[in-house]
Amino acid sequence: MKSYQKSLSQLITLCLVSLPALAVSADHRYFEPSQTDFGGVGLMQMPTGRVARDGEFSFGLSFNADYEHYHASIQLLDRLEATLRYTLLPNRNYGSGSFGGDTKYTDKGIDFKFKLFDESFWVPETSVGVRDLGGTGLFDGEYIAATKRVGPIDITAGIAWGYMGNMANLRGSQTSSNKECGRVSEYGGKGGEFDIKRWFTGCASVYGGLEYQTPWRPLALKAEYDANDYTGDFAPLEQPPKSHINIGALYALGDWGRLRASFERGNIWTLGFTLRTNFNSLQQEWLNNPAPVYSPNTSRDWSEIARSLSKNAGYSDVSIYRDKQDILIYGKQTHYRNAGSGYERAATIIENAVTGASSFRIIDQSKGLSLTETIIDADKHKKYANQEQIGLTFDETVSAVQPPNPKNSPETEVLASNYEPFSYDFAPTLAQSLGSAEDFYLFSVGIAGNVLYRFNQNTELSAQVHLNLYNNYDKFSHTVAPGDSTQLKRVRTLVRNYLSDQPVRLNNLQLTQFDQLGDSVFGQFYAGYLESMFAGVGAEVLFRQHNSNWALGLNANYVKQRDPASQFGFFDTETYYDMRDKRNYRTQTGTVTGHGTFYYRPQWTWIEDLELKLSAGKYLAEDKGFTINISRQFKSGVKVGAFATKTNLSAEEFGEGSFNKGFYISIPLDTLMTHPTVNRSVISWIPLTRDGGQMLNTKYNLYDLTNQRYQKSEYSLAD
Structure with missing residues (x-):
């Protein structure tokens, strides 16, 4: 009980001392969650209740005298974060002799965090997480964390089990023979299995911390109360911990990267770097052929039309047929993942060369298999291209239907083909x-x-x-x-x-x-x-x-x-x-x-x-x-x-x-x-x-x- 009271007192003191110094004007609209030393959104050693934006991806590395962490994190869903990590131990080799005797011991880990509650006026953003799921147990642990924003300051409080909570200031007691308060640390089978039975068991500790967005946009500062006493570490540490207070700084390199530096355990420096992007907003500017302009003419060089469909609309192996009042285009789309871009370009190319057709039918193929048929109404497309009808969109000129089976297709007139064997x-x-x-x-x-x-x-x-x-x-x-x-x-x-x-x-x-x-x-x-x-x-x-x-x-x-x-x-x-x-x-x-x-x-x-x-x-x-x-x-x-x-x-x-x-x-x-x-x-x-x-x-x-x-x-x- 005394240990818990002492830890809680230190945590409260950290908050009281830091808040007045940090409570200055800052544009906290620029605040974005950052990665821990282990990967995953958090402070330095400890995770917070925050998660990143949906689709956020980061790759990072962290170094100190005891560990090298290489990690990749992705916000798979709005509420689900996943982290993949490799940890190298400079002070311990993988094995001995010819089998790994000269290679640093490497531990693989997978982490998950699930957001339980969104932040509101009264409710902090709250998450539950598992670190080192299905690993060897070197860094495994669980936590529940809650984070609340107060102006430019993010305040976190949480409870950690396992490796992160080994100080046992809330529950458990360590002995010389068991450094994990009775938690089962052996992994099942040959490793890689999900040992659910040991979740939320063993030592438990409270922890907390602050992250402050300074008035200078690139710089953020961190402070945390670390609930790990490091007595159960697999590799011997360079120096035993002298303090449970970690402090750090984060410098943003634009939107694509961050530098991290922290002084942890009272005696060790940790440096890190993170690259980041978002898979929902990732895009590239293309040096692409300009879209064809609607300009009807009487030229009917079908071979040239087939080449234009390949070069400008992205269709390879183009074959053009006439079926009564319809123009049929068979081909494989090789340029545009958004097929609508290819359809619109193809429709304009055909409309410029053909008069009297009631519709243009594009049959998308792959390896000679007919996948889908898109029917473009020629009259509607003409109104769309000429802007004759207010509010008419290209999507309203097309419809997708089941394509005809190539074996049952009707007799048609072949106009052109640029098939390359x-x-x-x-x-x-x-x-x-x-x-x-x-x-x-x-x-x-x-x-x-x-x-x-x-x-x-x-x-x-x-x-x-x-x-x-x-x-x-x-x-x-x-x-x-x-x-x-x-x-x-x-x-x-x-x-x-x-x-x-x-x-x-x-x-x-x-x-x-x-x-x-x-x-x-x-x-x-x-x-x-x-x-x-x-x-x-x-x-x-x-x-x-x-x-x-x-x-x-x-x-x-x-x-x-x-x-x-x-x-x-x-x-x-x-x-x-x-x-x-x-x-x-x-x-x-x-x-x-x-x-x-x-x-x-x-x-x-x-x-x-x-x-x-x-x-x-x-x-x-x-x-x-x-x-x-x-x-x-x-x-x-x-x-x-x-x-x-x-x-x-x-x-x-x-x-x-x-x-x-x-x-x-x-x-x-x-x-x-x-x-x-x-x-x-x-x-x-x-x-x-x-x-x-x-x-x-x-x-x-x-x-x-x-x-x-x-x-x-x-x-x-x-x-």
Whole structure:
């Protein structure tokens, strides 16, 4: 009780001493929540009740003599914050000898914060959070925090459990044998599991602090009462704490970055830096072709019109037909994620060249599959272009309908076509892994050359050759850590061999046939070297109705594992002897793998553009189970998602991490480039490379190819 009274007295004293000094005029309209040393909105060591704006993303790092924190935080929803963190311990190595003896110990952590109450006149902004969810327990803890704004000052009070509350000024007592007041600190299985039973147990402490926005807009000051006594730290500290009062300063580098400096525990300096953006407001200025101006003429050079539709409206493989009084345009949109931009440009181009047509019909295609048909009323569009009707918008001139099945399309007159059967490109590649025992950052950089030849709209032969420029995967000397199971077939942990053994490698060589099996049924059939590690044959079928927010898919494959020492060979025996590990392992000499997948996009008012995927089936290592994939797309088109796979493998059989999981960010390249494009780049983070729960990496996915079927997707007119 005395400890609690003393702590509360110190906290009150901090507030009373600081408030008069800080209560000067300041434009607190510029106040924005900032990141802690660990990542996530807060003060320095302790979180606050605040959350960032919806879509806010930050990447930061913090350094002191005891810890190095690398963290990324995102406000997934208006009320939900998620943080991914790596912590390096300079005073402790990962292991000993050849397995991590020269690498700093690295701890992975995932944090979540949920806002319970918005701030009002009487109610502070209040949140509950979990730090180091599913980690190894080095920094795990929970908290409830409330924050209230008083002029330019943000005042926080909270209760912390676990690592953050180890001072135990509210509840619990520590002993020499138990520094966590009876809290269970061992992690379950092989790590990575969600140990819910220990939440809000063990030591509990009150904490608090202040954040002050100074009259000088870039500068903010912080002070906090730290409820952690650091006696249970995994790594020995440079110096024992001398004080529970931490003070710090924050300097804003415009809207994109912040510098942080703080004096903590009475004896240690911590420096940090944060980059930030918002995925809802992220955008880029394009050096784009100007939109065509409405100027009717009698020129009917259909080949030139087809080229204009490609160059200005963003349609490739354009075919133009006449059907009675309608003009039909078939093509694939390659420029504009907001399809309305392409439709409006296309309508103006056609209107300038054609008279007497009742409507223009644009049929969006992908791989010869008809996805959606947009009908543009020629008379209404003329009034819109000429501004003859007040208030008429372009959206009112169009309507989206189920496109005709190509197999049942009526006889039409072909006016023009600019179909190109052959294409190629080159692109840089980066494969990476974080947190390995051999080195914190393993990577491979190279160049991928892609070649595509289309025999027709539905049949193609594709190939990809990868040139390895540089990689450090030769450090990946232990693909299976000591204690992990050696009974599971090594379908992914041989990644080092595929990336480092050959400077030039054929990643893909396959023949693919696409087919529209019905108005709402799509299929693909493929055979060849399907990815860098596997070859075989397979098929996929997708049922997806026009403008429906759900779909159902099924794929089945027979594959064999490729021999990394050969360009075209396969493993012909199940036993593989690794010269580096000096062990025998099992490999995949042939198996059937496949999954059924249910796709769903909820139409909830409280969250926009959420996508759920549930897959169940058999994986490459012949384990069986299911994968849950949840993602959200923000207004800029950036998509953030996470997945988890649970199979019939036990935690011991799976190995470190207990089950397969990961995160990814899909970034539309038109937010980074100076011209519009529908292409994307995906950055994924998977904590550990393991063999359980691994899917085949097929070149195409029918659900992604048919995105335009859903009117409320990023391709819709409503965007």
